[in-house]
Structures are given as C-alpha cells and as structure tokens.
Amino acid sequence: MPFFTPKPMIEDTYRHRGLRQKLVEKLRQKGISNEAVLSALGKVPRHAFFDGALLSHAYEDKAFPIGEGQTISQPYTVAFQSEKLMVASGQRILEIGTGSGYQACVLLELGAVVYTIEYNEKLFERTRNFLPEMGYHPFFVLGDGSKGLRSKAPFDRILVTAGAPVVPTELKDQLAENGVLVIPVGTLDKQKMLRITRKGSTFTTEEFDNFAFVPLLGKDGWNGGNKNS
Numbered sequence: 001m002p003f004f005t006p007k008p009m010i011e012d013t014y015r016h017r018g019l020r021q022k023l024v025e026k027l028r029q030k031g032i033s034n035e036a037v038l039s040a041l042g043k044v045p046r047h048a049f050f051d052g053a054l055l056s057h058a059y060e061d062k063a064f065p066i067g068e069g070q071t072i073s074q075p076y077t078v079a080f081q082s083e084k085l086m087v088a089s090g091q092r093i094l095e096i097g098t099g100s101g102y103q104a105c106v107l108l109e110l111g112a113v114v115y116t117i118e119y120n121e122k123l124f125e126r127t128r129n130f131l132p133e134m135g136y137h138p139f140f141v142l143g144d145g146s147k148g149l150r151s152k153a154p155f156d157r158i159l160v161t162a163g164a165p166v167v168p169t170e171l172k173d174q175l176a177e178n179g180v181l182v183i184p185v186g187t188l189d190k191q192k193m194l195r196i197t198r199k200g201s202t203f204t205t206e207e208f209d210n211f212a213f214v215p216l217l218g219k220d221g222w223n224g225g226n227k228n229s
C-alpha cells in the first residue's frame with residue numbers, strides 16, 4: 001500500500017466541511033458527548049490524510065491503511081480516546097504512535113501542547129514534514145514510545161494509540177500528579193481501553209470498551225518479550 005502524498009495546499013471546500021459535520025453527528029449518535037472533542041474533530045481536514053483512490057472514504061467512520069502496515073485510526077476511536085483523556089487547554093500531552101498525525105491534530109485543536117513519538121522511521125519523516133504544511137505543530141520524536149519520553153516528563157496526559165500487551169511502568173512513572181494515561185491493553189487481536197489516573201503513588205484503573213489496534217512495538221510492546229496470546 002503506497003503512502004498518502006502530502007499536499008502543500010490543503011483545499012477545504014464547503015463539501016468537505018459538510019461531510020465532516022455529518023461525521024461529527026454520527027460520532028454524537030455513537031455516544032461521544034464531549035463538545036470540545038466533537039468540535040476538534042469537526043476542524044481537522046481528514047481528507048488531507050488520504051490519497052487518490054481512498055479520498056472519497058475520508059469522512060467514513062473507518063480506519064484506513066497509511067503504509068508500512070499501519071493505519072489512520074477510526075474517527076470514533078480517536079474521539080473515544082480523546083474524550084477519555086479529559087484534555088484541558090494548555091496541558092502537556094505525550095502521544096505514543098504518531099502514525100498519520102491525525103490524532104495529534106485533534107489534541108492540538110483541543111489546545112494541548114503535544115509531544116508525539118513514532119517508532120517507524122518512514123512514518124515519522126512523512127508526518128513530521130506533512131503536519132506543519134497543514135499548520136499543525138506538535139513536537140515530533142522518533143523512538144520507542146513504550147519507554148515514554150523521560151527527558152520531557154512529567155506529562156499531564158499520556159495517550160497510547162497502539163495495542164499494548166501490558167501497561168508500561170515507565171508510562172505510569174512519567175505521569176504528573178493527577179495525570180491520566182489512556183491505553184488499550186490486551187492480546188494482539190483485542191484490547192480493553194484502560195484509563196489510569198495518578199494520585200501521588202496511587203494509580204486507579206478504569207476499564208472501558210474493547211478495541212482492535214495495531215500492535216505496540218518496542219521494549220514494553222510486542223517485540224519486547226511480552227505475550228498475552
């Protein structure tokens with residue numbers, strides 16, 4: 001599957017905006033109720049992430065391939081994770097799994113300062129070049145996000161957008177006081193969305209729905225010796 005081709009000029013037509021509003025309404029019907037999150041998804045031009053043949057699918061509520069065996073997440077998943085993260089403007093967020101950069105754009109639209117880590121060098125290069133062309137400026141990092149980003153910790157929020165076999169201890173350690181970590185954890189086929197909140201040295205875990213993400217790689221990922229299936 002070829003990569004999408006970055007477009008220097010992003011055309012955002014009346015039709016695109018209309019399709020985006022329909023998508024937002026669909027997400028509302030599916031249970032997303034946080035107005036700031038819905039508004040953020042209503043602003044990011046998802047069609048800019050799609051190439052040629054797939055362009056007409058940009059505003060369907062589906063994940064799509066972006067090359068290197070990876071996907072741009074389903075809008076519902078992006079909305080669900082963003083809602084569970086409980087983002088406030090000005091917070092410092094670490095996103096693990098930059099991929100296409102779509103989720104990072106949503107977090108930026110929510111007013112966050114975003115650090116985003118990608119393991120795959122080609123995806124990292126592509127997205128680091130592409131997002132600024134659209135006016136989105138997270139801090140891009142190439143590396144193993146299962147280890148977090150100790151040099152920039154602590155973070156108010158940490159969001160993992162790949163399926164993990166375990167909750168990496170490093171990520172909990174890098175949460176600020178009252179910090180929140182949202183992470184899908186389970187087998188290679190199915191993961192439960194967890195929200196972990198830090199109060200001092202106490203971590204509270206809430207469990208939500210099941211999802212199916214591509215695997216988290218790296219030290220505390222699927223090629224680090226952890227196996228649940």
Ligand code: SAM
Pocket residue numbers: 070071072073096097098099100101102103104117118119120123143144145146161162213214215216217218219221
């Ligand atoms: N957030 C992305 C978006 O909005 O398009 C979707 C992420 S995609 C489902 C998962 C991404 O996690 C892939 O790009 C993959 O290369 C990356 N990944 C997997 N293991 C990683 C790790 N240990 N550190 C950083 N990124 C990782």
